[in-house]
Amino acid sequence: MNQLVILAILCIIFAAVSLWVSQRLRTDSGIPDGDVVYDDAGSWYEVAKPLFNKELMLTGKPDYVVRAEDGSLIPVEFKSAKAPVQPYDGHVMQLIAYCALVESHFGKRPSHGIIRYDNKSFNIDYTPHLEDELLAVLEEMRFDLEDQDVARSHDAWQRCNGCGFKDVCEESLV
Numbered sequence: 001m002n003q004l005v006i007l008a009i010l011c012i013i014f015a016a017v018s019l020w021v022s023q024r025l026r027t028d029s030g031i032p033d034g035d036v037v038y039d040d041a042g043s044w045y046e047v048a049k050p051l052f053n054k055e056l057m058l059t060g061k062p063d064y065v066v067r068a069e070d071g072s073l074i075p076v077e078f079k080s081a082k083a084p085v086q087p088y089d090g091h092v093m094q095l096i097a098y099c100a101l102v103e104s105h106f107g108k109r110p111s112h113g114i115i116r117y118d119n120k121s122f123n124i125d126y127t128p129h130l131e132d133e134l135l136a137v138l139e140e141m142r143f144d145l146e147d148q149d150v151a152r153s154h155d156a157w158q159r160c161n162g163c164g165f166k167d168v169c170e171e172s173l174v
């Protein structure tokens, strides 16, 4: 067999193995099969620039956005913690905010988003009900921003422990 033919066959085998490994990695990570459509130059796992929704005056960046096989755009948010029984409300709202940002940025409504905890992923449907909840939360946050005295909205000392305001916050649990 001519050397060029052997080289071509080796290239095809290498491409097939690479594709299989990449599909395996995606399956293991709970990420749907699809192309990355918005990430930074060096990494699959980070979105380079914050997305902005003028109408909602909302900005933020999901860790990752992929195009699923059906063409829908899926934001993925990674959390380093072990998965709770159900995703935390705050994490769901964060993901829904990313769905809204992806929709306005790419002009296409995501069917759902994914929260990927250390050991498990959750698909969260981007429903009109959750969208309404997001609008209500944003309105509440804007209202609170003008208030001088805002009560703590949770009982998780871990959140306070990781908060940059814990040394000055009168509501801090740590």
Ligand code: SF4
Pocket: 152, 153, 159, 160, 161, 163, 164, 165, 166, 169, 170, 171, 172, 173
């Ligand atoms: S320290 Fe204060 S601002 Fe930070 S998470 Fe705790 S209650 Fe909220």
